[in-house]
Amino acid sequence: MTQFDLPELEFSPDALEPYIDKETMVIHHDRHHQTYVSNLNAALAKYPELKKASLTDLIIHLDKVPEEIRTAVRNNGGGHYNHSLLWKVLIPGGAHEPRGNLKKAIDSAFDSFESFRDDLSAAAAGRFGSGWAWLTLDARKKLTIGSTPNQDSPLMDGQTPLLGIDVWEHAYYLKYQNKRPEYIKNFFKMINWDFVSDVYDKVTGRMVAE
Structure with missing residues (x-):
């Protein structure tokens, strides 16, 4: 029988402080x-x-x-x-912005990294109740931003998730209480852009940009 297991964290539980306790x-x-x-x-x-x-x-x-x-x-x-x-x-430290092909795709789809960050932040802040905000690839391998309720995945809509922001209260409430926008702002300081960029290259079948 298929038996799924809890994956181990690749960093210590306190490694994301002060952004996540x-x-x-x-x-x-x-x-x-x-x-x-x-x-x-x-x-x-x-x-x-x-x-x-x-x-x-x-x-x-x-x-x-x-x-x-x-x-x-x-x-x-x-x-x-x-x-x-x-x-x-999530990663302690790491690259602060995407690189290579993903950076080019974000600049093309959203005009700039700053515009992308604002759009994804708005999707996360605007998700009513519990859920997620996502950067995904659609069926045509075009970048899209959206959100899902509860634990729904973009996979259910034929999209491939590259990056998700968890906006369930259990993800941030001990530190931020009702200040979800502050949590979202700090989330961008913890993103493992090297990982996200690698996933983008793998899904789109592109070579790593020089």
Whole structure:
């Protein structure tokens, strides 16, 4: 049976301070993400015929998941996928802006990195309640900005996520309380642009720019 596991953080829980505190990281990763993984495994245990399905297959082809567990897979599979990406997107220090092909694509699609940052920040701030803001590639491999409710993934809409900002309160409330815009502003100080740029190159099939 497919058994999904909680990925380990590639940095210590206090490494993102002062922007994200250690306690928030421990609760977010060790408890919230673990709960998504545990609930997903419990739901899939009822259907051994799904044992060969990858996480992305389950999310992309959600309509083929048995109705009895479809909501559980949507919420918990989405939560597992979204957070697994999040831990790759975040990094202590690192490049402050994208590079190479991704930088060129952002400048082309949004006029400038500053305009892109403002648009993605607005999408994150404007998401009512819990959810995510995303930089994605659509089916034509064009950059788009959007948001999803709860733990829904852009994969459900035929898009490939490159970067996600988690705006669930558990991601920031201990430090920022109701000041979501401040959290969003500081999120940009923690983005692993080298990782995001590499994913962009891989998905679009482009060579690394000189």
